[in-house]
Amino acid sequence: MSDLLTVENLTRHFPVRVPGEGLGGMFGKPATLKAVDGVSFSVDSGRTLGVVGESGCGKSTTAKLVLGLLPATSGAVRFEGGQVPAKRNKQWRALRQRMQMVYQDPLGALARRLPVAAQVMEPLTVFKIGTPAERREKARELMAAVGLTPHLFERFPHELSGGQRQRVVLARALILEPSLLVCDEPISALDVSIQAQVINLLLDLQERFNIAFLFISHDLKVVRQVSHEVAVMYLGRIVEQGDPEVLFQEPAHPYTQALVSAIPSPWRREGYQRIVLEGDPPNPVNVPSGCAFHPRCPHATSACREIAPRLADIGGGRKAACHLLSPIGTA
Numbered sequence: 001m002s003d004l005l006t007v008e009n010l011t012r013h014f015p016v017r018v019p020g021e022g023l024g025g026m027f028g029k030p031a032t033l034k035a036v037d038g039v040s041f042s043v044d045s046g047r048t049l050g051v052v053g054e055s056g057c058g059k060s061t062t063a064k065l066v067l068g069l070l071p072a073t074s075g076a077v078r079f080e081g082g083q084v085p086a087k088r089n090k091q092w093r094a095l096r097q098r099m100q101m102v103y104q105d106p107l108g109a110l111a112r113r114l115p116v117a118a119q120v121m122e123p124l125t126v127f128k129i130g131t132p133a134e135r136r137e138k139a140r141e142l143m144a145a146v147g148l149t150p151h152l153f154e155r156f157p158h159e160l161s162g163g164q165r166q167r168v169v170l171a172r173a174l175i176l177e178p179s180l181l182v183c184d185e186p187i188s189a190l191d192v193s194i195q196a197q198v199i200n201l202l203l204d205l206q207e208r209f210n211i212a213f214l215f216i217s218h219d220l221k222v223v224r225q226v227s228h229e230v231a232v233m234y235l236g237r238i239v240e241q242g243d244p245e246v247l248f249q250e251p252a253h254p255y256t257q258a259l260v261s262a263i264p265s266p267w268r269r270e271g272y273q274r275i276v277l278e279g280d281p282p283n284p285v286n287v288p289s290g291c292a293f294h295p296r297c298p299h300a301t302s303a304c305r306e307i308a309p310r311l312a313d314i315g316g317g318r319k320a321a322c323h324l325l326s327p328i329g330t331a
């Protein structure tokens, strides 16, 4: 199975201004915010890579870089054998047909004054695919595939429930037959009772259409359920990556251990204690030296304060960026 999506050493730094001292600091000192800082991964056809990490760790920025919605500062994204271009040119538009995005807020993603069937059909019109009758037929097919009944087809988004709207968004994303769906918190705006339905639908669609997912969420339970592989991000970097069952049962990196320890029990091993992280929440403008996690890490040594660990193989198909887990080597 060859990689569908390969991300190599991707970085995105934002120029920002931070409050400074004296009069000159009134307007803020220029600084660099490292939202994504050297991220590499790959996703195979029909597989799911789940990306987790606390707010601000760079998940959404990674998604935008993959889709070419944001230019990278450095690094590369390869999709279906081609480089995703930095500019929105003809090649980018062709690739974008094959990778689609599902956002958190389905209402915000849909036009208010257009019946949902017309919105599902729209990508075919934009890309001039098929005749009007063929487009209508394809839209009906897709809406049925995501579990929308015909009496809803001509309704407006505000006349649907949150779950139905997310189904519309999915039908529209699938109509161009993408091979990759980038899902950024796709269920977090939905009622808990509906979340499971949408997750089951995503799993079903993946099996039927062999779609790969880059699945971003802060909900570790959902990520464990849907993912074939999980990447844990901290301050713009992947700190641990591997099979979800192993990673969630036996988290190796101290940060993953803390994340997993916060998940309500049946998941936790017997005797597994909740780990409360000390120290301030991370600031991507002022990334700590060495291992960025060291100020909050209960096991940090002097080496951790000085040398940035690289993401290295720690056995069992797992990778971690931690000096405690692999011999010292810088990132």
Ligand SMILES: Nc1ncnc2c1ncn2[C@@H]1O[C@H](COP(=O)(O)OP(=O)(O)OP(=O)(O)O)[C@@H](O)[C@H]1O
Pocket (backbone or CB within 6 Å): 014, 015, 016, 033, 034, 035, 053, 054, 055, 056, 057, 058, 059, 060, 061, 062, 218, 284
């Ligand atoms: N356009 C921008 N300009 C400056 N900073 C930005 C910009 N976009 C994102 N950031 C910063 O980059 C960092 C990563 O943001 P990102 O949205 O990728 O995080 P996230 O992990 O998706 O967070 P959340 O789970 O809250 O959505 C944050 O510190 C954010 O404030």
